[in-house]
Amino acid sequence: MVSEGKLSDEHGGGHSTPLIRPVISTFSHWWSNGGIEFAVGTLVDGQTVLLLIVVASISLLVHIYSTEYVKGDSRYIHYYAFLSLFTAAMLFFVMAQNIIQLIVGWELVGVCSFVLIGHWWEEKPNTDAALKAFLTNRVGDIGLIVGMIVLWGTFQTFDIDAINTLISANPDAHHFALLVAACCLMAAVASKSGQFPLHTWLPDAMAGPTPVSALIHAATMVVAGVYMIARLYPVFYEGLSVGTSSINLMAFIGGFTALIGAALAFAQWDIKKVLAYSTVSQLGYMVMALGVGAWTAAIFHLFTHAFFKACLFLGAGSVSHAAHHTFDMREMGGLKKVMPHTYRTFVISSLALAGIFPFAGFWSKDEILLGSLVGQKNGYPLMLVFGCAVAFMTAAYMTRVIWYTFHGEFRGHGHPHESPKAMTVPLWILAGMAVLAGAFNLPGPVLEPIGLEGLAHRIQTYAEPSVYLSGLGLSHPDPSLSMALIGLALAISGIVVTYLYYWRRVGLHGLTERNRYAKNGYTLLENKYYLDHLYNDVVVQTIKRPIANWANRFNQNVLDGAVNTAGETARDTGRWIYKWIDQGAIDGSVNAAARGADSSGESLRVIQSGKVQNYGQLLFGSAAVLAIVFVIVV
Amino acid sequence: MLLNQFLILGAFLFAVGVYGVLARRNGVMVLMSIELMLNAVNINLVVFGVQHGVVSGQAFALFVIAVAAAEVGVGLAIVLLLYRNRTSIDVEDFDLMRG
Numbered sequence: 121m122v123s124e125g126k127l128s129d130e131h132g133g134g135h136s137t138p139l140i141r142p143v144i145s146t147f148s149h150w151w152s153n154g155g156i157e158f159a160v161g162t163l164v165d166g167q168t169v170l171l172l173i174v175v176a177s178i179s180l181l182v183h184i185y186s187t188e189y190v191k192g193d194s195r196y197i198h199y200y201a202f203l204s205l206f207t208a209a210m211l212f213f214v215m216a217q218n219i220i221q222l223i224v225g226w227e228l229v230g231v232c233s234f235v236l237i238g239h240w241w242e243e244k245p246n247t248d249a250a251l252k253a254f255l256t257n258r259v260g261d262i263g264l265i266v267g268m269i270v271l272w273g274t275f276q277t278f279d280i281d282a283i284n285t286l287i288s289a290n291p292d293a294h295h296f297a298l299l300v301a302a303c304c305l306m307a308a309v310a311s312k313s314g315q316f317p318l319h320t321w322l323p324d325a326m327a328g329p330t331p332v333s334a335l336i337h338a339a340t341m342v343v344a345g346v347y348m349i350a351r352l353y354p355v356f357y358e359g360l361s362v363g364t365s366s367i368n369l370m371a372f373i374g375g376f377t378a379l380i381g382a383a384l385a386f387a388q389w390d391i392k393k394v395l396a397y398s399t400v401s402q403l404g405y406m407v408m409a410l411g412v413g414a415w416t417a418a419i420f421h422l423f424t425h426a427f428f429k430a431c432l433f434l435g436a437g438s439v440s441h442a443a444h445h446t447f448d449m450r451e452m453g454g455l456k457k458v459m460p461h462t463y464r465t466f467v468i469s470s471l472a473l474a475g476i477f478p479f480a481g482f483w484s485k486d487e488i489l490l491g492s493l494v495g496q497k498n499g500y501p502l503m504l505v506f507g508c509a510v511a512f513m514t515a516a517y518m519t520r521v522i523w524y525t526f527h528g529e530f531r532g533h534g535h536p537h538e539s540p541k542a543m544t545v546p547l548w549i550l551a552g553m554a555v556l557a558g559a560f561n562l563p564g565p566v567l568e569p570i571g572l573e574g575l576a577h578r579i580q581t582y583a584e585p586s587v588y589l590s591g592l593g594l595s596h597p598d599p600s601l602s603m604a605l606i607g608l609a610l611a612i613s614g615i616v617v618t619y620l621y622y623w624r625r626v627g628l629h630g631l632t633e634r635n636r637y638a639k640n641g642y643t644l645l646e647n648k649y650y651l652d653h654l655y656n657d658v659v660v661q662t663i664k665r666p667i668a669n670w671a672n673r674f675n676q677n678v679l680d681g682a683v684n685t686a687g688e689t690a691r692d693t694g695r696w697i698y699k700w701i702d703q704g705a706i707d708g709s710v711n712a713a714a715r716g717a718d719s720s721g722e723s724l725r726v727i728q729s730g731k732v733q734n735y736g737q738l739l740f741g742s743a744a745v746l747a748i749v750f751v752i753v754v
Numbered sequence: 755m756l757l758n759q760f761l762i763l764g765a766f767l768f769a770v771g772v773y774g775v776l777a778r779r780n781g782v783m784v785l786m787s788i789e790l791m792l793n794a795v796n797i798n799l800v801v802f803g804v805q806h807g808v809v810s811g812q813a814f815a816l817f818v819i820a821v822a823a824a825e826v827g828v829g830l831a832i833v834l835l836l837y838r839n840r841t842s843i844d845v846e847d848f849d850l851m852r853g
Contacts, residue, residue, distance in 0.1 A: 728851070728852065729849060729852055730848075730849035730850060730851040730852030731845070731846065731848070731849050731852075732784075732845050732848070733775070733776055733777075733784075733845060733846075736775050736776050737776055740772055740776065
C-alpha cells in the first residue's frame, strides 16, 4: 500500500507553494489486540528526508572520527555496535508512520544513549550519569505514553498522517483533548530534548565518549523531541493555541530554557559542559520557534545546529585527545599554534553558533527571532526578548571558550599535538557544512540581486508539511533586514565585549569576588540553580527514604523470612528424599535390577554351551513346539 | 498325481537331515545333513509348483541349489581350517563360545 508522493496543484490556506503529499508505505500488520490493529510502515516527506540527511551524514562522520578516538579501547566492538544501533533506531524514529513507532524509536534511542553514556562504566560518575539520563527520561516518557494514549482516544487511530489530516481539516474540534495531549507530550520533549526543568541529565551525559556526545547529545537524539513536535505539529498548534496567543507553554519553556542554558554555560570550566549547556540553550531556541509558530525556522535551526554543534563537540574531543584526556579548560590554553585544524574548524563553528553573517547559524537564528517578532496573529514579545538575550550570550560564552582553550599560555602538562587525519577530515567537512548549511533556506531578497531567487526558501518549500499545516492557516513572516541587523549586532557585541574582557583585560574583573550580589549569582550558576540538589536531596530523598525503609522491613521480614523458610523446607525435604527415595526406592530398585540380571544370567548360562548341536536342538525343538501350537490353534 | 508320496519323501528326507545335524559328530556329515534338509525343501517346492502349474517353484529350487552350493563351499572351508588348527573335525570339541 504505497500512496505516491506527488505535487498537487491545489492551493490551500493562502499558500503559494504546491502541496507535497508524503509517501506512506504500510508494510504489514504488526499485531492486533482487542480489534485494534497496529501497523508498521514508513512516512517519508521533506521533513523526514531532511532528518535522514542529518542523521546519516553526521553518523558517518562520527563513525570515522571514532576509529581514531576510541582506538585501543577495551570495548571497541561494543562501542561500534551501539553506535550503529543508535543510528538505526534514529532512522526508524524519523521514518515512523504511526505514533507507536514513534514511541518505539524514542525508547530505542534512549537506551542506546544510556549504554553509550555509561560506556566507561568502570568509573562511578559515568554509571551515575547514565542512570541519571535514563531515569530523567523515564519521567518524560510517562508524558509521552499518556499523550499518545490521549491522541489515540481522541482520533481512534495511531496513524500520524491521519491524525494530522483530521486536525488540519477541522482545527477547532477536540481542543481540550489536544491541550492535554500537547502538555503531556511537552513533558516528553522536556526530558528528551533537555528542556527546563528536565534538562539536568544532558550536561551529565557528557561523561560518555565525545563522539557519542556529538552524535547523540548534540546533533540527533536530543532533537528527537523537537522532531516529534514538528511531526505532530497540528496537535501542538491547536492544543496550545500557537496561532492566536502571544505566549504559550511551549514558547515559554523553550525561551526560558534557552536563557538559563546560555547563562549556565558561563560558569562551566569543562569544555564539553559548556557545549552541553549551549546545546540545551539551542534546543530551547528550536522549541521556542515551534512555540511561536515558526515551524520552518525551528527545523532549519535543527539542520544547521546539528552540523556546527557536532563540529564543536568533535573539536572538543580533538583537543582532549591531544591534551591528556582532560576537558578542563583551566588545563588548556595556547592550543591555537599546535592544533591549527582543530582551531580553525572550532572558530568557524563557533561563529556559526554565535550567528555571525554569513555562517549557517546566522540565517536560522534570524528566522527564529523574526518568527518571534511577527508571530502568527500576535507577536511574541517576551520570546523576542529571550531570543535576543540568548543571541548576545551565545556569542559571549563561545568567545570565552575559545579564549580559554586556544589562546593565552598553555596551562596543562605534556606536549599537545594535532589530531590524526581521521579526526581532522570530519571536522573540516562539518565546518564546511557550518558555513554552507544556511544556503538551504536563504530569504528571497538575498538572492534576488544575483538572480537566483528561485533557490530561496528551499526548506520552507520542501520540508514543511504544508499539506497538514495549510488547514491551520500557518503564515510565514516576510524577511526583515532590520531584524537581521539587530541579531547580528547583538552577536557581534557579545564577541566584542568578551574579547575586551579577556584579551584586553578591560571591564569588571574580579566582580564576583567583590560584589555580594554578583557572587551570589555566580554561586547560583555554579550550582546549576540548585536543580540537582532539588531533585536529589528533596524529591528523590523524600520519596526514596520511606520506600527504602519500607523495602528494608519488607526485605528483612517478608523476603528473608520466606527465603529462610524455603531454605529450611528444602533442607528437610532433601533429607527425607535422601533417606526414603534415594536410598530406599531408587537405590533399591537399581540393586534389585542388578540382582535380577545376575540371577537370570546364572540360570541362562546353562543353555549357552557353545556347542553347535545344542543350539540346533533348541532351535528344532522350539520350532517343533511352535508347529504343534500352530496345528492345535489353527 | 502322487502329491502325498512326494510330500512324505520330503518329510522323510528332512527328518533324516535333522537327525544328521543333531546327532552326527563329524563336521562333514553335519554339512551333508544340511544338504539333505535343503533338498527336502527343494522337493516340496518342485512338487507344489507342478501342482499349481507354475514354474516359480522350480525356479526357486534352482536358487536354493545355487545358494546351497555356496553354503557348502564356505562350510567345507571352515571344516578344513578347523582341521588344520585342531586336527579334529568333531563338533563336540568346539565350545569356545560357552557362557
